Amino acid sequence: MQRAAFFDIRVCHPNADSYKELSLKQIYKLHEDKKKRKYASRVIDVEDGTFTPLVFHHNRRYVSGVSAVPFRSRLAELISSKKLEDYATTITWIRTKISFAILQIALVCLRRTRSRRRKTNLQENDLETERELAGLT
Numbered sequence: 001m002q003r004a005a006f007f008d009i010r011v012c013h014p015n016a017d018s019y020k021e022l023s024l025k026q027i028y029k030l031h032e033d034k035k036k037r038k039y040a041s042r043v044i045d046v047e048d049g050t051f052t053p054l055v056f057h058h059n060r061r062y063v064s065g066v067s068a069v070p071f072r073s074r075l076a077e078l079i080s081s082k083k084l085e086d087y088a089t090t091i092t093w094i095r096t097k098i099s100f101a102i103l104q105i106a107l108v109c110l111r112r113t114r115s116r117r118r119k120t121n122l123q124e125n126d127l128e129t130e131r132e133l134a135g136l137t
Helices: 024-045 068-083 087-110 127-134
Strands: 004-011 049-059 061-064
Touching: 004 024, 004 087, 024 049, 049 068, 068 087, 087 127
Parallel strands: 004 049
Antiparallel strands: 049 061
């Protein structure tokens, strides 16, 4: 039986003064627990789905919280088998896409967006072409 999957994404700034006494792992857990308290019971009871909070921060390189790791791995596994791509290539592609999405979110926070959001359709993505365009070949 397939169930709907719900995700809530939070990008945090771990160098904020309010987190100076906490480790990175504690910061992720704090944000994940807040999201779970807010949304998990409704998603499970009303929507009959699963809920995964995804917490990220971007300091020099892309880093994710505990819940994001199995999500990212499973997504890479499914995409690589569907597109007949190497798993390592696919996981690198996913990390890159998420990194750029986080950067885009940060820019939108600094200045409002001037255009409508583009939707990403995985059916139309060609991992090989994007890898070549990014210079990863």
